[in-house]
Amino acid sequence: MASHITVNRCAFAGALAANEPRSAAIWAKRLTTLVFHIGFAMVWWWACLPMLSGSIAGGWLGALLGKRLSHRVVRVWTLVVTGATTITFFVRAYGG
Secondary structure (H helix, E strand, O other), rough: HHHHHHHHHHHHHHHOOOOOHHHHHHHHHHHHHHHHHHOOOOOOOOOHHHHHHHHHHHHHHHHHHHHHOOOOHHHHHHHHHHHHHHHHHHHHHHOO
């Protein structure tokens, strides 16, 4: 566990050190985005909390269910949901 902490600290320190101009630009973009979203109320924060709690609960329950089901069932279910989503978006965008 200690080796993971050391690696993570080194990676984080390297990112903050901005040793190359590209990483400095990335941090500048992130900060600018954060300032604009918070400062100019571009996010409806009241809507974020239910979405956050739903995504956490759904991810947790989905992981529990995925562990108990067979690999074949998970694979088929993933393909069915992906296909249905793709068809729905296609019909909404191009169909009637």
